Amino acid sequence: MYVCTFVFFYSLHYLFLIFESENIIFLMQYNREQILQLAPDDASAKAGRQLATPGKWMVRAANELAIWGECQGSGRNPYQTAIDLTNIAFKCNCPSRKFPCKHGLGLFLLYAEDQGTFHVTQEMPAYVSEWLSKRQARETTQETKEEKPVDETARAKRVESREKKVAGGMEELRAWLSDVIRAGIAQVPQQAYQFHNNITARMVDAQAGGLAGQLRQINQINFFNEGWQKQLLKRLSALYIISEGYTNRDSLPAATARDIATLIGWTIPKEEVLQTEPVTDHWIVLSVTMSDEGNVTTERIWLYGLGSSRFALLLNFYAGNQPYQTMLVPGIQIDADIVYYPASVPMRAMIRQQRPVTGHPGQIDIPDSFSTIYKNISGTLSQNPFTEQIPFMIEGIRATFANDRWFVTDLEGLSVPIANPEDECWNMLAFSGGRRFSAFGVCEQGQFDLHFISANRQGIFLKS
Structure with a gap:
């Protein structure tokens, strides 16, 4: 005979069932x-x-x-x-x-x-x-396979060769940035998708794929909207600061120099990451989103550890029609050992080992004001100003529509605009009925994008 118990995770109100028998306890959460x-x-x-x-x-x-x-x-x-x-x-x-x-x-x-x-x-x-x-x-x-012996001489030659290519590409990037600023940006909207094509290709040739990706993100700017100049200058300034950091990397703290290298395109081997100290916890899948860039689909999975109170971002890349490898969907929970990629603000992670879910979720203390959220964001950016996505949770907010824009307002009366598409905003308003709700979201480029909301022990995932 099974005893069915409803267990609620009170702040975000995730719901799942626990079924118990005499000898086993297994959890059906899908x-x-x-x-x-x-x-x-x-x-x-x-x-x-x-x-x-x-x-x-x-x-x-x-x-x-x-x-x-x-x-x-x-x-x-x-x-x-x-x-x-x-x-x-x-x-x-x-x-x-x-x-x-x-x-x-x-x-x-x-x-x-x-x-x-x-x-x-x-x-x-x-x-x-x-x-x-x-x-x-x-x-x-x-997990336990031994690494093949590395030819250190050949490896050193490859590193030296790449360093030379990156250095040459960096010089050309700095020259291009100077030319853009000297000529002004007034004409950029007329050539939005052409003006950075050549330098982007040059970064690819220089094996600086991270910089090429930064340049491609300029395509995300809507040059028909007011304020595009600020967004463009922010992107160009970030590229210049990265180039300055690379030039002076020998005088930077080790963690900052590593962040700069990652931004340029150097990757850390998966095997090296798996050897780092794991964080063992009961993790909740807060959001799963897909984005396409050319022939590559990027899957972003946001997790939150109940015991560690830490976020983790799993990134998976699929080329062409390659089938998805993960079976994680929003709302489920896993018991797992998570390892983080080294960074000033560790966020990207990998699952080292996953086990059957046996733990019971507890209560999460989350802020109820955007002033606290802004403080957390400022702390993250002070450690790594190039952090693209910063996750957050907040409760007690209400969705409003004013002056042709969507906002959410906290208990202190502070309203912030949200970047969700209009259909998601209407879904948010229909679900909440104008009442206050809790939310998980991501702050990207200073804009708040809500992924999940809950109220009255029910919730909906806005991203699908």
Whole structure:
């Protein structure tokens, strides 16, 4: 017999269910909408919904590690489907090339909506236990594999060669910035998408991909809006300061010099990051967003650790039609060891190890005024003025529309404009009904963008 308990995470009001039996405790936190977000396309989602009935499955079983079932298809033998609950992954022996397939989606949907139809057992069939063992062995191998011996002489030559290329590119960037300022920026809107093309290509040739990315961000400026001059000068000033930092890097603190190198385009090997001290915590997925730049899709996943009170940003990059590798959706929770990339203000991170969720979330103390938010932002920028995105949480705010702009107002009466698209703002107002709510968001380039809001123990994710 299962005892169902509703547990609320009071400040942001995340909701999940805990199911308990005599020997196991396992947590089902994915709801129908979140599972359907994992579908590779609408057709798979529709087919998965059709399979989310007990009559479609000859075998339905689960424990704290996995869900598995057998679905009768068109062939003689049923399709064997399994789902890893420790680090969500799917396996099915059906011929579909889609991931997850309709059987995986259907089994997951059925489990989320009707756990009572599943047999709880610690005995797993061979196709499940062997698959889980292989996954665990692969993760262990990746964590413990020894690095191949490095040819230090060859490595030093590569570093020296790149340093020369970057130095040459930096000189050209500084000359280009001087030319732009000397000529003025009045004519930039007429050539918005051409005026930095040549120098951007030169940064790519100089192996300074970070600077090339900074230049491409100029394309995000709307030159038809009032105040574009300030945004453009801010971008150009940042490039100049980076170039100054690079020129004087030997006199900078080690952390600042590392930040400058990262901004230019030097990357830290994944293996090196994985060797750093992890932060073990119960993490909540606050937001998952996608952005496209050329042929590359960037996935940004914001996490928050309940014990450490720290944010973490997971970045994943996908080229072309490459399938997404993560199965994290907004609102779920994970127990994991997180390692941060070295920085003055560590934010970007990686998951070193993920475990079944067993902890209970507690209360989070979050500010109720934008004056506190601004203080936190100022502290972050004082350590690294090039921080692009700064996460925040706030409660007790209200959405308003005035003078053709959207604002949120805190308990002190301070109103700040928000950068959310108009449809998200209307959704925000419809959900809150004009009442106050809590929110998670990101401050980017001085603009506040809300990702999640909650009120009266309910919430909606504005980004999808």
